[in-house]
Amino acid sequence: MPVLSIVACGMLEDELVHVLSNDRELKQLIVVENRNSSGFLRKLRARNCTPRQVFLDRVPMILQGQFSPNFGVSARLFSRFPFLGKICRKRKLEEKISVVVNLLSFDLHADLEVLKREVHRNIREMAPFSDRILVFYGTCGHALGRLEEDLADLKCSLFFLKDKNGETVEDCISLALGGNEAYARTMAEFRGMGTIYLTPMWASNWKRLEKKTGSRDLNKHYLKNPLYCLAAKIDSGILNDPEFDINVKEFAHTFDMRVVNLKGNVEITERSYLNARNGIAGKY
Secondary structure, eight states, X not given: OOEEEEEEEGGGHHHHHHHHHTOTTEEEEEEEOSTTOHHHHHHHHXXXXXXXXXXXXXXXXXXXXXXXXXXXXXXXXXHHOHHHHHHHHHHHHHSOEEEEEEEEOGGGGGSHHHHHHHHHHHHHHHGGGOSEEEEEOOOTTTTTTTHHHHTTTOSSEEEEOBXXXXXXXXXXXXXXXXXXXXXXXXXXXXXTSEEEEEOHHHHHHHHHHHHHHOHHHHIIIIITOTTEEEEEEEEOSSOOOHHHHHHHHHHHHHTTOEEEEEEOOOHHHHHHHHHHHHHHHHTO
């Protein structure tokens, strides 16, 4: 059975819940059990999506015996009997897939070197049981901008969150706005007005981020800097959560900012997920 693994930033859990809960063709969904997964699991269950929880080192045991790169029929046999390859490819096209999600803490962004190291490590741990891996991150200040080159030795393919121009998105804000070009246009529109961009996850976690990233520096240079006067609320349409509006208003009031509303979308999220998902089915 084809296996798609996803290494994801905790800040993007809403986007991930959106695509997974709407995919009715999954054979099984496995969520790696760790300290970051509780909120993610709660949101999935609220969408009637009940995954299996497994520690990362036990995932291969769950997948064992199902089709994966390590349990295939040899290419030599297919070369001798081509019709077997056709039958196998047809069956795999008809099969549903397994998705394994490993959600990492967004606290890792406090140190980009640590972020890079942890993303690399988790991808390498998941690669042996994966057909493809979707990296559910942006380039994150270029910390992850060379992943494809850095991990070129992997036997499974890597997929990324790419905009319509084929560029990996810079971060979660670029993803929510529809790509790097849209992000640049928005920043140009607000030029001269310091702006903090808020997705639902940012709005609900800014207090935690203050503590994790060093609140004094964050407040002094950004949140309490008088140059920052706008709190931009990005609504991608994936949540109907009154807490989002409340959280944004609280943030704006705390730092004396004016709220502006921005319309986002989930086009990149949906397209990137489908590309990775369908790419697996299409390779057999």
